[in-house]
Amino acid sequence: MRKTINLVVSKTSRNMSIISFYKDFPDELICKLHFKKHRDEKGVICKKCACTNHHYWKQDSWQYECKSCSFRTTLRSGTVMHKSKLSYSYCYTAMHLLIATKKSFQLKKFSVN
Numbered sequence: 001m002r003k004t005i006n007l008v009v010s011k012t013s014r015n016m017s018i019i020s021f022y023k024d025f026p027d028e029l030i031c032k033l034h035f036k037k038h039r040d041e042k043g044v045i046c047k048k049c050a051c052t053n054h055h056y057w058k059q060d061s062w063q064y065e066c067k068s069c070s071f072r073t074t075l076r077s078g079t080v081m082h083k084s085k086l087s088y089s090y091c092y093t094a095m096h097l098l099i100a101t102k103k104s105f106q107l108k109k110f111s112v113n
């Protein structure tokens with residue numbers, strides 16, 4: 001089962017200026033931690049054994065490790081950022097600009113191959 005993360009977009013974030021956006025998300029670490037927080041809230045499903053919400057967090061590699069089978073899942077796996085090589089801050093900025101302009105998009109179109 002594939003699970004995706006939908007970032008919560010409120011009216012406030014639609015109206016957020018680029019200046020206030022950069023105050024809230026000034027660097028890569030803040031964006032990664034914000035993304036992890038939302039991923040934790042949605043829960044992680046192990047691709048190998050389908051175990052839910054029984055994972056260790058491996059801070060050194062930014063991966064979840066299943067408590068049942070030790071399978072590791074990256075922070076991006078199964079999300080809108082799956083297989084993207086773009087930084088979290090780049091993706092957050094792109095999403096902010098697209099949300100602010102109310103345009104639809106696919107993140108993979110921003111990928112550089």
Ligand SMILES: [Zn+2]
Pocket residue numbers: 046047048049050051066067068069070071
């Ligand atoms: Zn597992």
